[in-house]
Amino acid sequence: MRYLDEYRDPVLARRLLEELRETATRPWRIMEVCGGQTHTLVRQGIDELLPAGMRMIHGPGCPVCVTPLETLDRAMAVAARPGVIFTSFGDMLRVPGTETDLLSLRARGADVRVVYAPMDAVRLAAGHPDREVVFLAVGFETTAPANAMAVLHAARLGLTNFSMLVSHVLVPPAMTALLDDPDCEVQAFLAAGHVCAVMGWREYEPIADRYRVPVVVTGFEPLDLLEGILMAVRQLEAGRHEVENQYVRAVRRSGNTAAQDAVREVFRVTDRSWRGIGALPASGLELTDTYARFDAAGRFDVGGLSPVEDAECIAGTILTGARLPTDCSAYGTRCTPRHPLGAPMVSSEGTCAAFFAAGRTRSAP
């Protein structure tokens, strides 16, 4: 596993930081779209070593954070039903719904299980024909292909007891929504390497062109991020606005076409509500009519849901980069990973959780 060491070399890191300081003549503001990138930046303290005035803006790319409260409440209601095996990725278990979370439901007897891949849920369904197995299918373009494959596999097996609660979201509509906001401060983007490994970067080219904003496809290791930031700054300093690829070891311009085909077969683009941000047109995926029988929302009528966000949580402004976690009056006091008020404090990729884990504190007023 040499590659890990190579992309964490302290000497190279310091060299990139020096080059960055020599290159940046202005306090540029760059958004890292992905929560995984936020996590690395904060854990390594890279954002605190940047040239004076330069700022990273933490973007909306944490799939756990942007899953709508209504979807979570629906998930809890389905998971609490007798006969259901409810499956999810681990970090969804702690996300607060309006009244509870999946971990608490499990402690009270609901059959909630962590899976590492959606195919695990399909296998569970095949092995438990007398139970309904439901998978909470959230995430960006990164997780969509595996979820699509799981649906295709369940269809091939003829399973009638497998379904998904789908709440997929797409990155480019979120980027354009941010850029359309007149208060937007973002001058360049680090695009999420994993998303681009699936989708390529062609869809970012019109965005870079139309908004005159550099986009650098960037990986997740410390050196990836430092190099991605440097590439973005070089473009900004030169007045360029192109899509460049820092993550050459994993990403091609056209992406992974087989994965894209699977996604197109199973899902179609739909309007989607983002937690903390609101409704964005054509920003999500839902099952096509051909596979609608695998839609858990259709299969389980859970009654009227009344999601209520915590009034104190400023998750929306954090997800759009308008505020920092440390700006929130509840940060670190009433809102902690132990008792999160909002989703960004839950997932390890959430901006608030990343700040909290790194011990960031509020500045004295």
Add this chain to the structure above:
Amino acid sequence: MTVECPTPRHEDEVVMLGHGAGGRLTSELLGEIVLPSLGDAPGPLEDAALLPGHRELVISTDSFVVSPLFFPGGDIGSLAVHGTVNDLAMRGAWPIALSVSLIIEEGLPLAELRSVMDSLGKAAQEAGVPVVTGDTKVVGRGAADRLFVNTTGVGQRHGALHPSAALARPGDAILLSGPIGLHGTTVLSTREGLGFEGDIASDSRPLHRLVRTLVPLGAAVHVLRDPTRGGLAAALNEIARDSSVAVEIEESAVPVPGPVAAACDLLGLDPLVVANEGCLVAFVDAGAAGDALAALRSLPEGAGAVRIGDVLPEGPSGRVTLRTLVGARRIVDMPLGEQLPRIC
């Protein structure tokens, strides 16, 4: 027909898995429920307790509920011996005797029980500590997860070696006897079939002989702790809290094996909070650090011993910081509860 969501409003009213993960939730459970009912506990919570009236004797008890029962590098039987031997050793004690109590779920194949017991017996023999008493209970199917093992150990302290979690001092060197993360990632990978099993094995092993090499350093050895549940992060936080000192470690100095780093990366886990069963942390007087490292490295189980940091001369008491690879500084917090693999 519609179904009303029967979700509870007070999610803190029941025990959760995270309460057993060795982090902040475990602390809360002990502090709020367990300890108050036992009267005032004298001093910090240690790996093993001094036996009242017999200050050279220590006692420790531990229950092993690992799933699966068998994993690369060990099984629940050997783990039950190593875990308790190590808890005694972390108070500077040599193990004298163990008890073993079994809770067996109806339906467990006898061949598996025999295999576990053979391994347990072999581990005890290799550690040189007899099992002198025990108990066996069988419970109905579903009342336990195959097999639970409880071991209690009594040990005798070595001469001047009296380590305690409360004895770390400013200026102390922090030593680590070997790589971290192996046990936790091995068990997780084996349980979930994640495919790392071929590259990785638990570090489960007894550490009492390693501790014995430190005996000549006597009182210069301030703290010994094996970072099991909650990993290195929890152990360092407990020591910093109990000793009221500020601790700093260097990320580049902490040995994380490649397969552990890869598994943690994939799952979104932090190697600092992943469980270990075969390494120890030692806080020693800075002047004795060289001798302590040489002593640790003299045995195979300490061959990879390194200095990972220091107790700061001053700083907020109870705080653990890490110098990152790029030279920034961040706080290493006490883990909360269960480690949950991330989504992508």
